[in-house]
Amino acid sequence: MTFDYIVQQLINGISIGSIYALIALGYTMVYGIIKLINFAHGDVFFVGAYTGYFTAKAGLGLILSLIIAMAVCALLGVIIERLAYRPLRNAARIVILITAIGVSFLLENLGIVTLGAQAQGFPDIVNKSTYTLWGDVTIDSIQLIVLVVTVVLMAVLQYVVHRTKIGKAMRAVSFDMEAARLMGINVDTTISATFAIGSALAGAAGVVFAIMYPSVDPLMGVIPGLKAFVAAVLGGIGIIPGALVGGLLLGVVETGVQSIPGMSLWRDGVAFAILILILIFKPTGLFGKNVREKV
Amino acid sequence: MAAQQQLLKAEKVSRVFGGLKAVSDVNLEINDGELVGLIGPNGAGKTTLFNLLTGVYEPSDGDITFSGTRVNGLKPYQITKRGAARTFQNIRLFGEMTVLENVMVAYNMHAQHNLFSSILRLPTHFKGEADMREKAIEFLKIFNLESKKDEIAKNLPYGEQRRLEIARALAAKPKLLLLDEPAAGMNPQETTDLMNLIRWIRDEFKITILLIEHDMGLVMGVCERIYVLDRGQMIASGTPEQIRTNPKVIEAYLGQEV
Amino acid sequence: MNKRFFIGIAISLVFYGVVQALISGEILNDFYIDTLVMLGVNIILAVSLNLINGFTGQFSIGHAGFMSIGAYVSAIMTTNLGYSFPLGLLCGCLAAAVAGLIIGFPTLRLKGDYLAIATLGFGEIIRIVWLNNDYVGGAAGLNGIERVTNWSWIFFGVLVAVVVIQNIVKSTHGRAMISVRENEIAAEAMGINVTKYKVIAFVVGAFFAGMAGAFSAHYFYGIAPTSYNFMKSFEILVFVVLGGLGSTAGTIIGTILLTLLFTYLQDIPEWRMVIYSMILILTMIFRPKGLLGNVDVTKFFKKGGASKNGGTTTTP
Structure with a gap:
C-alpha cells in the first residue's frame, strides 16, 4: 500500500465524509434543541436529491438546483416539525421518537407510491473531469464540488449560529428552553428555524450525493441517514463542530476499510461498530461533556 | 458513648468532580441507635456525602466502613443489602x-x-x-x-x-436510615408531625438515623448529635447546644445568608 | 390468582382445539393459516420486546437482530446439519438468548436514546454478519428450509411466551423490573440489582425473539438478511407502542390489529405502508400512551377488583 494510495483513499473518504457531515449537522442541531433523534432526517435528504433530479431534468444548473432543493427541504422540515413534532412537545421522548420513525416511513412510502421504487439515473449537470494532483493521486470535479459545497455551507452555518440573532436564539433554546422562553425568545420560531436550516443542509447533501452516485431512489436516504446519525453521535450529538469531525472521520474510516481487499462488504458494519464502541467507551462522543444525573 | 457499637465510619473521605473537591477529608462516625443530623449551607456537599455513603458515588479518596466492613466501591444495592436505606431530596417513588x-x-x-x-x-x-x-x-x-x-x-x-x-x-429493614431533607417543601405543622414521626421511628424500629436537614429547628429539636459541613469540609460536630454556639458554624451560616 | 391462571389456560386450549378442528376440516384455508402464523410470530416478538421496553423501560430497537439469530441458527441446524426441528428451535432460542446476554452487558450502562441507538447498531451488525457469511448464503440467504411450523407449534409457542412473560411480570421479579423503569436510582437504593434485572429482561426477550425467528424461518421456506433490518425492529416496536407499552394485553391487541390491517391491505401494497405510517403518527399524536397504555385488561376481569379500587380512591 503506497503513500499515494493512502492519500487517494483519504480524498475519497473526505468527500463522502463531507456528505455525512452535512446530514449529521441536521441531526445534531435538532437533537441539541429538542433532544429528538429525528429519524425522518434521512428522508428529507432523499427529497432533496429528488428535487435536484427534477430541476436538473428541467435544465437548471447546479447552483440553482442546490438552492431550490435546499428551499424545498427547509420547507419540508418546518412542515414536519409543525404537524408531527410540535403537538408532542411535552410528550414522553419515546413518543416523539416513534412519531419520527412514523414520519420517516411515511415519506419513504409516499415516495415509492408517487415516484416509483426504481432508481432513476441522475442527469449530468456537471462535466466530469479528473485532475491529477501528483503521481497516482487524483481528484474529480464532483469530489471538488462536494468539498466546495460543504465548506461554503459550513461557513454560512457558522456565521448564522454565531453571528445572527436567530443563531443566538438557537443556542439559548438548546441551553435552556424555559429560560430562553422567559427571556422573551420565541421558542417555536427558533425550533422551526433549526429544522429549516438542518433540513436545507440535508437537501444540499442529497443533491451532491445524487450527482456523485448518479442515481436517486426513495430509499436512498436510509443508509446515509443512519451513517450520518452515527457521525453525529461520534462527534458528540448536539455539538455542531462534532458533526463535521464525526462525518469526516466516519467517511475516512469507512473508505479505508473498503479499500482493504476482501473487506469491502464490511463497510456498512464499520459505522455500526464505531457507534457501539463510542457509545460504550465515550457515550457523549468525542466532543461531548459528561452530564450526570443529579441524585 | 464508648460502650456503643460503631455502625458507620467515614475516614478522610473525599470526592472530586472534574477538579472540584465537592467533599474533602471528611470524617464522620455514627454509633448504633444514634439520631444524627448533618447540616450546612446550600452547596456544602451534604447530598454528595450521602451519595458517597450509599454507594451512588465512589469516594476519590478515603474509607467508608459500615457495620465493620469496608464498603468503598460497592454498588448502592449492595450497601442497601448490608443494611443502609435512604430517601431522596426530590422524592423518588x-x-x-x-x-x-x-x-x-x-x-x-x-x-x-x-x-x-x-x-x-x-x-x-x-x-x-x-x-x-x-x-x-x-x-x-x-x-x-x-x-x-x-x-x-x-x-x-x-x-x-x-x-x-x-x-x-x-x-x-435497615440498621441505618438516611433521610435527605425529609422536611423539604413542608409547612410548619407538617414539619412538627415529621419530627415526631422520626423520633417514633427511631424508638419503634430501634434503628440509627442520619438526617440531612435545612430546617434548623427540626435538626436542633430531634438530633442528639450534629455534624456541620461547609464547602465540602466538616467544620464542626457536637451536641445541638455546642453547635448553636460554635463561632465557625455561625460564620458559615451568616457568611452565606446575610 | 392460581385459579384464574388455570382458567385462562383452559380457555386458550379450547380455542386451540376449535381452530385445529377447523383446519383439519379444511374450513380454514391456507390464507387463514398464513395469517395465523404471522399473527403468532408477531405476538411472540411484540410480547418479548414489551418485557424489555415496556416493563423494564430499556428502549431497545434491535429486536430483529435477535429474531434473525433464532432464524439462522435453527435453519442451519435443520437444513445445513440435518438435525430435528425441536432441537433447531431450542438452539435458535438459546443462541438468541446468549446474544441478548452479550449485547446486554456492555449496553446496560447506556440510557434512553443512547441505549436505543446502541441496540439499533447491534441489530444492524448482526444482519451484516449474516450478509457477509457465505455459509449462510450471503445476501441471498438460506433457502429450501422445510416447512415445519404449523398451528400447533405457533399456538403453543405463543402460549409459552405469554405465560412465561406474564409470570415474570406478575412477581417480585417483574416488580423489580418495573421499579427500574420507574426510577432506576431509587430501585438501586431499595436493594434491586438493576444490572441483573436488565440483563434478565434482555435475555428472556431475546430468547423469545429467537423463537419467533425460528418459527417464521420454518414456515416461509427461506430467510434473507434484508428481512431483519432495522425496519423490522421498528415494526415490532410499533406493535408494542400502538397497544400500549407495559401492557401485555394491549400489546397483543395492538399486534393483532396491525397484522390484520397489513393482511387486509395486501391488495394495495403500495399504499399499505403509507396507511400504516399514518396510523402510527396519528396514534402517537392523539393517543400517546397507546390504545391500552398502562391499563392491563386483566384488571377489568378481576372479580370485584374494579369496584374495590373505586372504593379506595374516594376515601380521603
Whole structure:
C-alpha cells in the first residue's frame, strides 16, 4: 500500500465524509434543541436529491438546483416539525421518537407510491473531469464540488449560529428552553428555524450525493441517514463542530476499510461498530461533556 | 458513648468532580441507635456525602466502613443489602406502581423464590409472594397508608408521598436510615408531625438515623448529635447546644445568608 | 390468582382445539393459516420486546437482530446439519438468548436514546454478519428450509411466551423490573440489582425473539438478511407502542390489529405502508400512551377488583 494510495483513499473518504457531515449537522442541531433523534432526517435528504433530479431534468444548473432543493427541504422540515413534532412537545421522548420513525416511513412510502421504487439515473449537470494532483493521486470535479459545497455551507452555518440573532436564539433554546422562553425568545420560531436550516443542509447533501452516485431512489436516504446519525453521535450529538469531525472521520474510516481487499462488504458494519464502541467507551462522543444525573 | 457499637465510619473521605473537591477529608462516625443530623449551607456537599455513603458515588479518596466492613466501591444495592436505606431530596417513588407495590419492591432482596419458581409458578412462588404482600400491608398499617394501598403512588398528596418514601426505605429493614431533607417543601405543622414521626421511628424500629436537614429547628429539636459541613469540609460536630454556639458554624451560616 | 391462571389456560386450549378442528376440516384455508402464523410470530416478538421496553423501560430497537439469530441458527441446524426441528428451535432460542446476554452487558450502562441507538447498531451488525457469511448464503440467504411450523407449534409457542412473560411480570421479579423503569436510582437504593434485572429482561426477550425467528424461518421456506433490518425492529416496536407499552394485553391487541390491517391491505401494497405510517403518527399524536397504555385488561376481569379500587380512591 503506497503513500499515494493512502492519500487517494483519504480524498475519497473526505468527500463522502463531507456528505455525512452535512446530514449529521441536521441531526445534531435538532437533537441539541429538542433532544429528538429525528429519524425522518434521512428522508428529507432523499427529497432533496429528488428535487435536484427534477430541476436538473428541467435544465437548471447546479447552483440553482442546490438552492431550490435546499428551499424545498427547509420547507419540508418546518412542515414536519409543525404537524408531527410540535403537538408532542411535552410528550414522553419515546413518543416523539416513534412519531419520527412514523414520519420517516411515511415519506419513504409516499415516495415509492408517487415516484416509483426504481432508481432513476441522475442527469449530468456537471462535466466530469479528473485532475491529477501528483503521481497516482487524483481528484474529480464532483469530489471538488462536494468539498466546495460543504465548506461554503459550513461557513454560512457558522456565521448564522454565531453571528445572527436567530443563531443566538438557537443556542439559548438548546441551553435552556424555559429560560430562553422567559427571556422573551420565541421558542417555536427558533425550533422551526433549526429544522429549516438542518433540513436545507440535508437537501444540499442529497443533491451532491445524487450527482456523485448518479442515481436517486426513495430509499436512498436510509443508509446515509443512519451513517450520518452515527457521525453525529461520534462527534458528540448536539455539538455542531462534532458533526463535521464525526462525518469526516466516519467517511475516512469507512473508505479505508473498503479499500482493504476482501473487506469491502464490511463497510456498512464499520459505522455500526464505531457507534457501539463510542457509545460504550465515550457515550457523549468525542466532543461531548459528561452530564450526570443529579441524585 | 464508648460502650456503643460503631455502625458507620467515614475516614478522610473525599470526592472530586472534574477538579472540584465537592467533599474533602471528611470524617464522620455514627454509633448504633444514634439520631444524627448533618447540616450546612446550600452547596456544602451534604447530598454528595450521602451519595458517597450509599454507594451512588465512589469516594476519590478515603474509607467508608459500615457495620465493620469496608464498603468503598460497592454498588448502592449492595450497601442497601448490608443494611443502609435512604430517601431522596426530590422524592423518588415508583410513580406508576401502587402504594403497596412500592413497599413490596423493598422485599425483593430478601425474596425466597427465584425467577424460575415464578416462571413455573411453583409453590415457593405463591408462598413467597403472599408473605411479601402480608408484610407490606402490615407495614402500611403502621404508617397509616393501608387504606391507600391500591392507589398509584404518583397520585398521593405530597406529604403522603414523603411518608411512603420513608416507609419504603424502612421496609428494607435497615440498621441505618438516611433521610435527605425529609422536611423539604413542608409547612410548619407538617414539619412538627415529621419530627415526631422520626423520633417514633427511631424508638419503634430501634434503628440509627442520619438526617440531612435545612430546617434548623427540626435538626436542633430531634438530633442528639450534629455534624456541620461547609464547602465540602466538616467544620464542626457536637451536641445541638455546642453547635448553636460554635463561632465557625455561625460564620458559615451568616457568611452565606446575610 | 392460581385459579384464574388455570382458567385462562383452559380457555386458550379450547380455542386451540376449535381452530385445529377447523383446519383439519379444511374450513380454514391456507390464507387463514398464513395469517395465523404471522399473527403468532408477531405476538411472540411484540410480547418479548414489551418485557424489555415496556416493563423494564430499556428502549431497545434491535429486536430483529435477535429474531434473525433464532432464524439462522435453527435453519442451519435443520437444513445445513440435518438435525430435528425441536432441537433447531431450542438452539435458535438459546443462541438468541446468549446474544441478548452479550449485547446486554456492555449496553446496560447506556440510557434512553443512547441505549436505543446502541441496540439499533447491534441489530444492524448482526444482519451484516449474516450478509457477509457465505455459509449462510450471503445476501441471498438460506433457502429450501422445510416447512415445519404449523398451528400447533405457533399456538403453543405463543402460549409459552405469554405465560412465561406474564409470570415474570406478575412477581417480585417483574416488580423489580418495573421499579427500574420507574426510577432506576431509587430501585438501586431499595436493594434491586438493576444490572441483573436488565440483563434478565434482555435475555428472556431475546430468547423469545429467537423463537419467533425460528418459527417464521420454518414456515416461509427461506430467510434473507434484508428481512431483519432495522425496519423490522421498528415494526415490532410499533406493535408494542400502538397497544400500549407495559401492557401485555394491549400489546397483543395492538399486534393483532396491525397484522390484520397489513393482511387486509395486501391488495394495495403500495399504499399499505403509507396507511400504516399514518396510523402510527396519528396514534402517537392523539393517543400517546397507546390504545391500552398502562391499563392491563386483566384488571377489568378481576372479580370485584374494579369496584374495590373505586372504593379506595374516594376515601380521603
